[in-house]
Amino acid sequence: VARDLxxxxxxxxxxDGAILEANVHRMRARxxxxxxxxxxxxxxxxxxxxxxxxxxxxxxxxxxxxxxLREADFFAAAGFTDVxxxxxxxxxxxxxxxxxxxxxxxxxxxxxxxxxxxxxVAHARAAGVPIPVLIEIDCDGHRAGVRAGDPLLLELxxxxxxxQVELRGVLTHAGASYDCKGTEEIRAAAAAERDSVVQxxxxxxxxxxxxxIVSVGSTPTAIFAPDLTGVxxxxxxxxxxxxxxMHGLGVCRLEELALSVLTSVIGHxxxxxxALVDAGWMALSRDRGTSTQQxxxxxxxxxxxxxxxxxxxxxxxxxxxxxxxxxxxxAPLSPESLPVGTLLRILPNHACATAAQHxxxxxxxxATAIEEVxxxxxxx
Amino acid sequence: VARDLxxxxxxxxxxDGAILEANVHRMRARxxxxxxxxxxxxxxxxxxxxxxxxxxxxxxxxxxxxxxLREADFFAAAGFTDVxxxxxxxxxxxxxxxxxxxxxxxxxxxxxxxxxxxxxVAHARAAGVPIPVLIEIDCDGHRAGVRAGDPLLLELxxxxxxxQVELRGVLTHAGASYDCKGTEEIRAAAAAERDSVVQxxxxxxxxxxxxxIVSVGSTPTAIFAPDLTGVxxxxxxxxxxxxxxMHGLGVCRLEELALSVLTSVIGHxxxxxxALVDAGWMALSRDRGTSTQQxxxxxxxxxxxxxxxxxxxxxxxxxxxxxxxxxxxxAPLSPESLPVGTLLRILPNHACATAAQHxxxxxxxxATAIEEVxxxxxxx
Numbered sequence: 053v054a055r056d057l058x059x060x061x062x063x064x065x066x067x068d069g070a071i072l073e074a075n076v077h078r079m080r081a082r083x084x085x086x087x088x089x090x091x092x093x094x095x096x097x098x099x100x101x102x103x104x105x106x107x108x109x110x111x112x113x114x115x116x117x118x119x120x121l122r123e124a125d126f127f128a129a130a131g132f133t134d135v136x137x138x139x140x141x142x143x144x145x146x147x148x149x150x151x152x153x154x155x156x157x158x159x160x161x162x163x164x165x166x167x168x169x170x171x172x173v174a175h176a177r178a179a180g181v182p183i184p185v186l187i188e189i190d191c192d193g194h195r196a197g198v199r200a201g202d203p204l205l206l207e208l209x210x211x212x213x214x215x216q217v218e219l220r221g222v223l224t225h226a227g228a229s230y231d232c233k234g235t236e237e238i239r240a241a242a243a244a245e246r247d248s249v250v251q252x253x254x255x256x257x258x259x260x261x262x263x264x265i266v267s268v269g270s271t272p273t274a275i276f277a278p279d280l281t282g283v284x285x286x287x288x289x290x291x292x293x294x295x296x297x298m299h300g301l302g303v304c305r306l307e308e309l310a311l312s313v314l315t316s317v318i319g320h321x322x323x324x325x326x327a328l329v330d331a332g333w334m335a336l337s338r339d340r341g342t343s344t345q346q347x348x349x350x351x352x353x354x355x356x357x358x359x360x361x362x363x364x365x366x367x368x369x370x371x372x373x374x375x376x377x378x379x380x381x382x383a384p385l386s387p388e389s390l391p392v393g394t395l396l397r398i399l400p401n402h403a404c405a406t407a408a409q410h411x412x413x414x415x416x417x418x419a420t421a422i423e424e425v426x427x428x429x430x431x432x
Numbered sequence: 433v434a435r436d437l438x439x440x441x442x443x444x445x446x447x448d449g450a451i452l453e454a455n456v457h458r459m460r461a462r463x464x465x466x467x468x469x470x471x472x473x474x475x476x477x478x479x480x481x482x483x484x485x486x487x488x489x490x491x492x493x494x495x496x497x498x499x500x501l502r503e504a505d506f507f508a509a510a511g512f513t514d515v516x517x518x519x520x521x522x523x524x525x526x527x528x529x530x531x532x533x534x535x536x537x538x539x540x541x542x543x544x545x546x547x548x549x550x551x552x553v554a555h556a557r558a559a560g561v562p563i564p565v566l567i568e569i570d571c572d573g574h575r576a577g578v579r580a581g582d583p584l585l586l587e588l589x590x591x592x593x594x595x596q597v598e599l600r601g602v603l604t605h606a607g608a609s610y611d612c613k614g615t616e617e618i619r620a621a622a623a624a625e626r627d628s629v630v631q632x633x634x635x636x637x638x639x640x641x642x643x644x645i646v647s648v649g650s651t652p653t654a655i656f657a658p659d660l661t662g663v664x665x666x667x668x669x670x671x672x673x674x675x676x677x678m679h680g681l682g683v684c685r686l687e688e689l690a691l692s693v694l695t696s697v698i699g700h701x702x703x704x705x706x707a708l709v710d711a712g713w714m715a716l717s718r719d720r721g722t723s724t725q726q727x728x729x730x731x732x733x734x735x736x737x738x739x740x741x742x743x744x745x746x747x748x749x750x751x752x753x754x755x756x757x758x759x760x761x762x763a764p765l766s767p768e769s770l771p772v773g774t775l776l777r778i779l780p781n782h783a784c785a786t787a788a789q790h791x792x793x794x795x796x797x798x799a800t801a802i803e804e805v806x807x808x809x810x811x812x
Contacts, residue, residue, distance in 0.1 A: 061501070061524050063812060095752055119714075119753045121441070139753045142696035142710045143773040144441050165699050167772035195754055196699050196708050227751065316522035319545050319576050328576050330522045334499075335812075338718035338785060371607065372475055372784055373499045373519045374575055392547035393523040404752055405718060409788075411811050431791050432443060432715075 057357060057420040058395060062316040063335035065410035066397060067426070068359065070417045071310040072292050076105050079274065079291045086280045091136060091267065093289030095119035096404045099413065099428045100130050102292055107132075117269075117287045120432050121148045128157040136160045136267070138223065138287070140188060140196050141168055146175045153181050160220055160265070164188040164197050169208050173215030182216045186265060187256075191248035192228035192241065200252040209261045221265030221284070222256065224249040229272040231344075235302045242277035245270070250282035272303050293403035296353060300345035306353075306361060311407060312397035313352070314414075315375065317390050325384025327377040331398055333370040337405035351375060352398035352406075357420060359397050367398055437737060437800040438775060442696040443715035445790035446777060447806070448739065450797040451690040452672050456485050459654065459671045466660045471516060471647065473669030475499035476784045479793065479808045480510050482672055487512075497649075497667045500812050501528045508537040516540045516647070518603065518667070520568060520576050521548055526555045533561050540600055540645070544568040544577050549588050553595030562596045566645060567636075571628035572608035572621065580632040589641045601645030601664070602636065604629040609652040611724075615682045622657035625650070630662035652683050673783035676733060680725035686733075686741060691787060692777035693732070694794075695755065697770050705764025707757040711778055713750040717785035731755060732778035732786075737800060739777050747778055 054060045083090040092106040094116050107114040115134040118124045124135050133156060141149070141161045152159045163169055163185055176183045187208055190197030198204050212219045226245035232238045245268050253263045268280065269287025271294075280286065293311040294304040315331035333351065342349040350366035354377055364380040377385060377396070400406035407413075408430060415424040434440045463470040472486040474496050487494040495514040498504045504515050513536060521529070521541045532539045543549055543565055556563045567588055570577030578584050592599045606625035612618045625648050633643045648660065649667030651674075660666065673691040674684040695711035713731070722729040730746035734757055744760040757765060757776070780786035787793075788810060795804040 059524075061528060061812060062522055139710060140698040140708060142442055142698050144439075144696060148441060165767075165772055167767075168699070171773070190701075193704075195751060195756070196701070316524060318520040318522050319548070321570075321576070324573075328520060330519060333719075333785065334788060334810075338720070339713075340718070340720075371575065376575070387545075387547075392545055393551070405713065408714060432441060 055422055057314055057414065057416065057422060060314060060414065062314050063331040064314045065407065065413055066312045066314050067413040067415050068310045068418065069415045069423065071308060073105065075292050075294060075308060075310060079288060080108060082275065083286050086277065086286065088280050088283050089115060089285040091115035091117050091285045091287045093117040093287050094123055094127060096289040097292060097407060097428065098123060098430060099426050101426045103127060103132065106292060115285065121145055122432050124152055124157065124159055126429060128152065133157050138162055140164055143171050146171065149183065150179045150181050153183065158184065160184040160186050162186050162188045162223060163208065166207060166211055169211040172217050173211065176216040182218050184218045184220045185212055186221050186223045186267065189222050189224040189249050189252045191224040191245045192226055194227040197224060200248045205252055205255060206259050209256055209259065219261055221263045221267065222249050222252045223267040226270045226273045229270050230297065232272065232301060235276055238272045238276040238301065239278060242273035245273050246277065246280055246283055253282065271298060272301055275303055290403050295403040296349045296399055296401045297341040300342050300347060309399050311403050312355065312359060312399050313406065315396050315398055317392050317394040317396065319392060320387045322387060325378060327385045327390045329375040329377055329396060330373060331375045332373040334372050335409055336367065336370060336375065336398060336400060337402065337409050339402040339405040341401040349401060352400050355397040355399060357395045357397065435802055437694055437794065437796065437802060440694060440794065442694050443711040444694045445787065445793055446692045446694050447793040447795050448690045448798065449795045449803065451688060453485065455672050455674060455688060455690060459668060460488060462655065463666050466657065466666065468660050468663050469495060469665040471495035471497050471665045471667045473497040473667050474503055474507060476669040477672060477787060477808065478503060478810060479806050481806045483507060483512065486672060495665065501525055502812050504532055504537065504539055506809060508532060513537050518542055520544055523551050526551065529563065530559045530561050533563065538564065540564040540566050542566050542568050542603060543588065546587060546591055549591040552597050553591065556596040562598050564598045564600045565592055566601050566603045566647065569602050569604040569629050569632045571604040571625045572606055574607040577604060580628045585632055585635060586639050589636055589639065599641055601643045601647065602629050602632045603647040606650045606653045609650050610677065612652065612681060615656055618652045618656040618681065619658060622653035625653050626657065626660055626663055633662065651678060652681055655683055670783050675783040676729045676779055676781045677721040680722050680727060689779050691783050692735060692739060692779050693786065695776050695778060697772050697774040697776065699772060700767040702767060705758060707765045707770045709755040709757055709776060710753060711755045712753040714752050715789055716747065716750060716755065716778060716780060717782065717789050719782040719785040721781040729781060732780050735777040735779060737775045737777065
């Protein structure tokens with residue numbers, strides 16, 4: 053096993069543990085100031101070491117959010133038994149949910165429609181297992197959920213009350229905050245996120261339904277929310293790594309990006325001013341999340357081996373295992389400035405998507421020595 | 433293990449083995465008519481069962497193309513020892529290359545610049561192992577390689593001749609054929625692909641260099657090439673599966689797409705005419721390859737459980753584990769037409785990218801019974 057980035061075969065995923073820890077520490081301090089419980093999302097990293105860090109290190113019984121039941125299986129087996137599965141439940145996952153509950157996992161599932169509510173009631177009754185449920189609230193029209201003022205909200209709660217289904221509360225996700233232009237818009241999105249779910253919780257309580265969880269979350273709104281009165285918990289996913297999309301939103305500085313893809317220069321097209329590297333979309337992902345932002349970072353921003361951004365260089369095009377590095381302003385790259393074999397680190401547009409292309413993190417700390425290798429998993 | 437698609441947890445990758453076999457059979461017959469050796473690319477599927485099928489079933493000693501040394505390791509261990517690594521070599525992979533050669537793998541590497549040629553010569557001499565090499569020819573300006581008429585071609589051959597490096601021949605890839613508008617353009621791209629590499633081979637031979645391999649390939653040009661005189665072998669990758677990009681190019685019919693992602697309807701936004709499904713970019717990939725084609729298929733075309741396309745429905749937006757299904761023409765989808773729990777199959781834009789998001793193929797044959805489960809691997 054290589055002990056230094058300079059000895060790795062490329063491409064490879066690099067994680068700066070010092071930046072990671074600072075990002076986690078800052079978010080935990082922020083959540084504490086907001087006076088809510090923290091339920092970090094594990095979908096970005098899918099890695100036990102990082103989940104432990106995000107949990108504050110002390111305990112594995114702290115709450116987590118998952119995007120797949122595979123994540124629930126894995127982290128519950130490691131002791132994280134307070135799990136929120138934050139994707140609307142598909143009927144074919146009901147048996148898996150019941151199996152997790154029977155193993156003692158406090159798994160909360162999410163619904164936003166009567167069809168699933170009825171299935172849950174029938175399934176919980178047949179299995180003889182109470183199923184904890186949150187109702188998903190749509191705060192910004194961006195994806196799933198019920199509007200806080202929609203009569204369907206109370207119909208859902210009434211339907212759940214018919215069976216062995218425990219309504220635990222409400223959840224929303226300000227997904228549209230990823231498309232905000234600047235921090236003022238993010239602040240407004242955070243207020244709307246909080247207001248929608250607090251209003252929903254109050255409607256349910258007024259109708260006599262129990263609401264112990266009032267859950268909000270997205271990394272941008274988590275960072276700019278001025279106040280979370282009425283909210284009980286906050287979720288966030290990408291904050292341990294950050295990425296170019298978050299940077300473009302004004303959520304983090306470029307120096308706070310913890311994740312990068314190590315790659316080698318493998319050739320040039322001098323007449324075009326291109327350098328070719330061995331990180332294509334397989335290593336970087338196809339994510340082009342900055343393409344609609346003010347600064348389009350292509351498939352990623354190019355840094356030197358130490359992680360310092362180089363000029364205005366980006367990976368402007370990719371094939372499966374090839375990337376083309378160019379200057380954003382069009383200044384040609386020369387074989388002399390970037391010889392074959394040069395190692396580069398590419399900052400990703402979207403850390404969730406890029407990390408998902410890899411099986412492990414090579415952990416460094418502001419240097420090139422590899423201090424640890426942390427596995428990550430995937431699949432459903 | 434589920435025996436039928438209707439019993440799987442979603443999302444899951446589905447492969448129709450009957451369509452796969454027909455696609456492979458047609459391509460093999462075509463290559464035979466062209467009178468060249470077939471060296472299928474394994475990067476699309478990364479699966480032993482499919483590599484055996486593409487090899488004609490009889491023998492595992494038939495040639496393959498790989499995009500990573502991990503693929504070389506895996507397939508060589510299974511008996512595929514005639515391997516072409518079709519990505520320009522990075523210096524940090526030299527030790528790995530030598531280890532494969534020492535294990536008896538006839539691994540051919542690719543170069544297009546003097547710096548790598550010199551490194552190869554030095555490394556082969558130091559290791560005492562002859563390294564087989566192809567020179568990459570640039571036939572269409574789309575990526576790497578030397579132009580056939582560039583004096584660098586002969587300089588490279590001369591440099592290689594100085595050491596224990598066996599020049600085996602030349603290779604090109606008509607990558608720009610993926611951007612053709614119609615089959616006439618693809619035919620022209622196939623002719624240019626052949627001409628460039630045959631011209632390069634003739635220059636090298638005229639200068640006294642041995643050239644036993646003259647390699648071309650891309651799925652579009654493989655299908656439309658009228659003649660491959662002077663070429664010795666043909667590579668192609670996506671042909672076993674095909675995909676929406678290939679369909680948009682006129683390379684295959686929609687009924688010839690072998691790969692799809694099984695997903696469940698998990699909710700609706702009736703006012704917007706959306707259905708929500710549990711296949712997001714994690715299951716489908718972020719590939720938007722049809723976005724620049726005449727018909728933009730979003731993140732994939734929506735079919736019923738039997739694999740039949742439904743109206744003009746596409747996955748028009750994705751998050752990590754969510755997809756939004758809409759009508760391309762804007763006709764709203766109703767919860768009545770697509771109830772929660774309905775199983776759908778999504779045809780991918782780009783089969784290489786979508787398959788890479790999964791660990792296994794659930795193999796069916798024109799029905800929903802799962803006949804086999806084939807593993808696939810990934811990584812570097």
